[in-house]
Amino acid sequence: MPKVVVVGGGMAGVACARELGRRDVEVVLVDRNDYLQFQPLLYQVASSQLPAEDVARPLRVVFEDRPSVTVEQMDVASVDVATKTVTGNDGKTMTGDYLVIAAGAQPNFFGVTGAREHSFPLYSVVDAERLRLHLREQLRVGTAAGSAAGPDPDTAAVTVVVVGGGPTGVEIAGALGELFAALKSEHRLPDSAAVHLVDHGRALLAPFSDKSHQYALDKLTHHGVKVTFGVAVTQVGPENVQLSDGTQLPTRTVIWGGGESAGPLAGTCGAPLGRGGRVDVGPDLAVAGFDGVFGIGDVANIPGPGDRALPQLGSVAQQSGKWAARNILAQEAGEPLKPFKYKDKGIMAMIGRDAAVAEVGAHRHQVEGPIAFAAWLGLHAILLSGVHNRIDAFLEWADDYFHADRAADLEAGGTPSRIAWSQDPADQPRITVTEPGPA
Ligand SMILES: Cc1cc2nc3c(=O)[nH]c(=O)nc-3n(C[C@H](O)[C@H](O)[C@H](O)COP(=O)(O)OP(=O)(O)OC[C@H]3O[C@@H](n4cnc5c(N)ncnc54)[C@H](O)[C@@H]3O)c2cc1C
The missing domain is CATH 3.50.50.100 (FAD/NAD(P)-binding domain)
Incomplete structure (x- = not known):
């Protein structure tokens, strides 16, 4: 069985790790936090309508039913797609047979002073x-x-x-x-x-x-x-x-x-970067030229209809995470990787009660x-x-x-x-x- 290192325990990384864990694949999920956060409800926290604890869940609990998944709490300093290695701020390294980059996005201040x-x-x-x-x-x-x-x-x-x-x-x-x-x-x-x-x-x-x-x-x-x-x-x-x-x-x-752009880890990893500093991935979510490396969720430019990348949405993150896991299993079984098929759930917003x-x-x-x-x-x-x-x-x-x-x-x-x-x-x-x- 291969070892998969997943960088980022957000919606994308968690979906990927859970799917691999369902098939007892050894996974190390690395995140700086020991919890998964649910961003769509953050504005409720900021406006005092929900306590922060209600929009986050300990990763340990999320993976209670997936014993082959280990959660490593670590601030990652860099990722190397050539060696599939993740290095923490403390110098600790982790290398996998597969590497999944799921490090999310960060706010883009567009250089506005202050x-x-x-x-x-x-x-x-x-x-x-x-x-x-x-x-x-x-x-x-x-x-x-x-x-x-x-x-x-x-x-x-x-x-x-x-x-x-x-x-x-x-x-x-x-x-x-x-x-x-x-x-x-x-x-x-x-x-x-x-x-x-x-x-x-x-x-x-x-x-x-x-x-x-x-x-x-x-x-x-x-x-x-x-x-x-x-x-x-x-x-x-x-x-x-x-x-x-x-x-x-x-x-x-x-x-x-x-606005937002890819998280800073994207720039460290050596993969080709596209719009918003995101990791360019192919239709199968793999990073071209680096066998066994995948990019999912907000950190990746995932090809969508026409020439446009798919938007930074929870459903894209979740579905791409699951899909990457299945492509890893396919690669292990010697089968071809399949192009990601996004099931568009639509777009929506709440504007007050x-x-x-x-x-x-x-x-x-x-x-x-x-x-x-x-x-x-x-x-x-x-x-x-x-x-x-x-x-x-x-x-x-x-x-x-x-x-x-x-x-x-x-x-x-x-x-x-x-x-x-x-x-x-x-x-x-x-x-x-x-x-x-x-x-
Ligand atoms: C305010 C807000 C509201 C939203 N509302 C909606 C909505 O209503 N519907 C919808 O579909 N989508 C919504 N989205 C988008 C959706 O939440 C994201 O697309 C989705 O969460 C992306 O998942 P991800 O796993 O790619 O990234 P993230 O959830 O950001 O996860 C990335 C993970 O990587 C970790 N990480 C990053 N860098 C490091 C590092 N150096 N070391 C260690 N760990 C690291 C982070 O801690 C984080 O846990 C919203 C987003 C925001 C910000």
Whole structure:
């Protein structure tokens, strides 16, 4: 039996390792964290609607039923596709007969001055928790200033600027817009508190249809979010953000949803890189010229229809992970590798409570409201099913989230409702964030 080293324990790496483990293949799964995180629910953590522990699961528990898979917690410094070797920051190395690169993506700041230092990306549970703690502190400061000095609140504390109108930007802006509106209606935030979303394009949710663009804009506006198109962020500072039209907004909270590129490991590995610094892979997910090396998920440019690569989506990550595992098994059996067939589940976004938009099927049929929510629910249940056996708990929580008629509450009115995954303390991931503020 071969030994497979998988770098990255996200949706792609976990799907690959679980599939190989099902056939008792020896796998070493390497990740800097000892948990798997579920990114589609990060905005819920950042807006205090879910505790971070509910959107992550210890990898040890995920692989409890796969004894041939070993999880190695290690910060990887470099990957060598020529020797199929992974080297940790501590100098430790691991070599496999096969190497699967599944190291994900990182925020792309496009060289904007100050963005890396002063803005908040939303790519990991640590990012989400850091943003939540920072927001809680800013709202406390802003509210205190407002009540002490009458109509003179600390504007930078109660202004949030979201950069980018893609799904990440729209979802967090929707949740925070709703939260701000609720807190204002209870006089717990000054009227001047605002959530801005800026995008250099002309529409929200660009890959969606015009109808969905309008739906998202209507819903965000309804939640009180101020949306500005056709402007780019040119500079981010600790107390303000500068826009390309000359506007300067006072804020200590700039949320970066402006795009992503491959994680830094891609650049170290010696494989050919394409758009976004991602590892170019063939239709069979193999890296050309390096026998037994595969690239999956967000870190890879996976050929899609036409000349375009498949998008960075959970379903692509999960399906490509499974497919790479099957191609490894095929190669071991002396069979040809098969080209990856992606089953497109559609694209969807939640824009605050009771507002969802989805485009499903080959013809991207557009649905809104409760039907879109049902599609969102179905997709997320599929994405979660690889790691949790209590999908009923997720469905119950999501139904309550979507339909409940209660204001979102940032730490003030008690604890957020939880997903009842498990009562077992061993099932809780260890997520440590002590310092609020940018990374
Ligand atoms: C905010 C947000 C919302 C999203 N919402 C949706 C959605 O609604 N629907 C959808 O389909 N998709 C969504 N996505 C996209 C989806 O989550 C990703 O496509 C998917 O998680 C990618 O999986 P992956 O395994 O390729 O990468 P990741 O999940 O990023 O996993 C990469 C892993 O590699 C590890 N790693 C990286 N570098 C190192 C290193 N040097 N050493 C050790 N370990 C390392 C990381 O710790 C991580 O665990 C969203 C993404 C984000 C950020």
